[in-house]
Amino acid sequence: MAAVGCGGSNAPLHGYVFDPPRDAPALQILDADGTLYDLASERGKRTVVLFFGYTHCPDVCPTTLAAWASARRELGGAEKGVRWLFVSVDPERDTPQVAQGYARQFDPTFVGLSPTVEQLEALQKTWGFRVMREDDPKGAGSYTVMHPARTYVIDRAGRIRELLSQNTAASDIAMDVRQIR
Numbered sequence: 001m002a003a004v005g006c007g008g009s010n011a012p013l014h015g016y017v018f019d020p021p022r023d024a025p026a027l028q029i030l031d032a033d034g035t036l037y038d039l040a041s042e043r044g045k046r047t048v049v050l051f052f053g054y055t056h057c058p059d060v061c062p063t064t065l066a067a068w069a070s071a072r073r074e075l076g077g078a079e080k081g082v083r084w085l086f087v088s089v090d091p092e093r094d095t096p097q098v099a100q101g102y103a104r105q106f107d108p109t110f111v112g113l114s115p116t117v118e119q120l121e122a123l124q125k126t127w128g129f130r131v132m133r134e135d136d137p138k139g140a141g142s143y144t145v146m147h148p149a150r151t152y153v154i155d156r157a158g159r160i161r162e163l164l165s166q167n168t169a170a171s172d173i174a175m176d177v178r179q180i181r
Helices: 060-081 096-106 117-127 170-180
Strands: 016-023 028-030 036-038 047-053 082-088 111-113 132-135 143-146 150-154 159-165
Touching: 047 060, 047 170, 060 082, 060 096, 060 170, 082 096, 096 111, 150 170, 159 170
Parallel strands: 047 082, 082 111
Antiparallel strands: 016 159, 028 036, 047 150, 132 143, 150 159
């Protein structure tokens, strides 16, 4: 991967750039309304900004989604061509309704999805990440989930162009989305 600009600009992107871009793996999950969300349906229509996290996350997830909300505002009218997609890695606690509510507390246009346990296992294989549950040593049934802390930026052709690390500034996210669109 090289850190080079895309989308006609010479400005460098702020994350890890796939050069050449790779096709985004399949992602099909029922949303809170019971409608199938299919990432492939975004091809030719929208850039997709995608993050795998969970609603009980104490730090990375809320920080990332707050940065997304700021980036979305910074994009202004150009934002209409972008889908902001939060996918839970904690199907035990995060129902589709919980994931959707969590995402929308940051911005009403954000989409929150929660796969089944089986779907999550398949997503880990096809997207190349791992999650691990860490039970609280004090008991009481609480736990955290170790998960990837990167945001995928997928162009309108359905190709992963960039991975943004946690704590990427909102202005940098907006700049990169503008270039990748």
